Amino acid sequence: KQEVTQIPAALSVPEGENLVLNCSFTDSAIYNLQWFRQDPGKGLTSLLLIQSSQREQTSGRLNASLDKSSGRSTLYIAASQPGDSATYLCAPKRRETSGSRLTFGEGTQLTVNP
Amino acid sequence: NAGVTQTPKFQVLKTGQSMTLQCAQDMNHEYMSWYRQDPGMGLRLIHYSVGAGITDQGEVPNGYNVSRSTTEDFPLRLLSAAPSQTSVYFCASSYRQSPLHFGNGTRLTVT
Numbered sequence: 001k002q003e004v005t006q007i008p009a010a011l012s013v014p015e016g017e018n019l020v021l022n023c024s025f026t027d028s029a030i031y032n033l034q035w036f037r038q039d040p041g042k043g044l045t046s047l048l049l050i051q052s053s054q055r056e057q058t059s060g061r062l063n064a065s066l067d068k069s070s071g072r073s074t075l076y077i078a079a080s081q082p083g084d085s086a087t088y089l090c091a092p093k094r095r096e097t098s099g100s101r102l103t104f105g106e107g108t109q110l111t112v113n114p
Numbered sequence: 115n116a117g118v119t120q121t122p123k124f125q126v127l128k129t130g131q132s133m134t135l136q137c138a139q140d141m142n143h144e145y146m147s148w149y150r151q152d153p154g155m156g157l158r159l160i161h162y163s164v165g166a167g168i169t170d171q172g173e174v175p176n177g178y179n180v181s182r183s184t185t186e187d188f189p190l191r192l193l194s195a196a197p198s199q200t201s202v203y204f205c206a207s208s209y210r211q212s213p214l215h216f217g218n219g220t221r222l223t224v225t
Contacts, residue, residue, distance in 0.1 A: 012147070034213060043118075043204055044157075046213035091214075099145035099164040100208045101172065104157040 002027045004105035006090060011112040013080055021075040021108045023090035028071045030092040034102065035064050035075050038087045047088075048075070080112045116140050117201040119183050120217035127224045135220050137205030143215070145208045146188040147172070148180065150201040151219075158223070163188055187209040195224045 004027045010083040013019055023033075026067070034053045036044040048064040050057045056065040073090055087109045091102035121136045139146065147162035159172030161180040169180050177199060179191040186208075190201060205217045 032211070036216075037212075041219075043216035043218045044206075044214075046215070049213045051211075088157050091157075099162050100137065100143075100147040100214050101159055101162050103159075104149075106154070106156040 001101040002094065004090060004092065004103050006088075006105035007106050008108055009106065010111075011107040012113065014113050015082060017080050017112075019077050019080055019110075021077070021088050021110070023073040023075070023105055024093045025071045025073075025090075025103070027092075027094065028059060028068050029094065030068060030093050033064075033066055033073050033090060033092045035062075035073075036089045036091065038107070044089065045094060068085060077110075081112075082112045082114050084112050085110055118205055118207055118215050120203075120220050122220060123218070125220060125222050127192070127222065129195060129197060129224060130168065131146035131195050133192050133195065135192070135203055135205075135222075137190065137217060138186050139188075139205075139207040139215070140186065141207065141210045142160045142185060143208070143212075144185070146182065147206050148178070148188070148190045149204045149206065150174065151204060160190065162186075169187075191195050192222075197224050202225045207224035 007022045034049045035047045038044045048057045050066045061078040066073045087107040089107040091104045118139045148160040149157045163169045163182040203220045208214045
């Protein structure tokens with residue numbers, strides 16, 4: 001059974017800092033991995049999707065890397081802003097045929113202070 | 115674009131009552147799923163579907179039923195509500211390799 005761990009559970013930083021969120025998973029036989037953002041009282045929004053054949057994926061100030069063999073992914077946020085405050089979750093997907101069946105970590109709650 | 119629409123947004127039930135949580139998507143996605151989110155336990159998969167007429171159990175299926183008669187709709191039925199089913203329920207959809215799209219959730223309280 002896939003288990004996903006996210007460290008740290010919570011993070012508070014001043015505006016402008018670069019930061020790294022960590023995700024580890026126990027079963028390295030994954031098809032892809034997604035990073036999501038969740039604002040309080042809202043659903044999850046997909047930020048980045050990395051295929052198992054990729055090493056990293058970038059979108060604006062966000063960069064996600066994947067080391068499948070070691071069961072790790074990191075989300076790098078550059079020049080953080082108060083609007084980045086949210087909970088960030090990672091979710092590996094085991095197989096292409098597993099539909100929308102993902103395993104989620106509990107997330108990292110990020111607060112960016114002005 | 116509407117994306118994934120869940121209704122209702124909030125619901126209070128008494129123990130033993132039944133109800134259906136609605137989920138509809140307008141993106142012609144093959145894959146749909148239901149998750150519940152609880153503090154300290156993250157998101158857990160209840161049921162999922164890889165196409166119309168095809169459903170399967172996830173990690174925590176007990177007490178819930180699903181059906182998928184159309185591509186667009188994937189309702190979740192609570193057969194006899196219990197306090198342990200108090201949670202926030204999310205419906206999600208995707209198309210093969212595409213990112214997962216989530217609805218805004220249904221917050222359910224069972225008293």
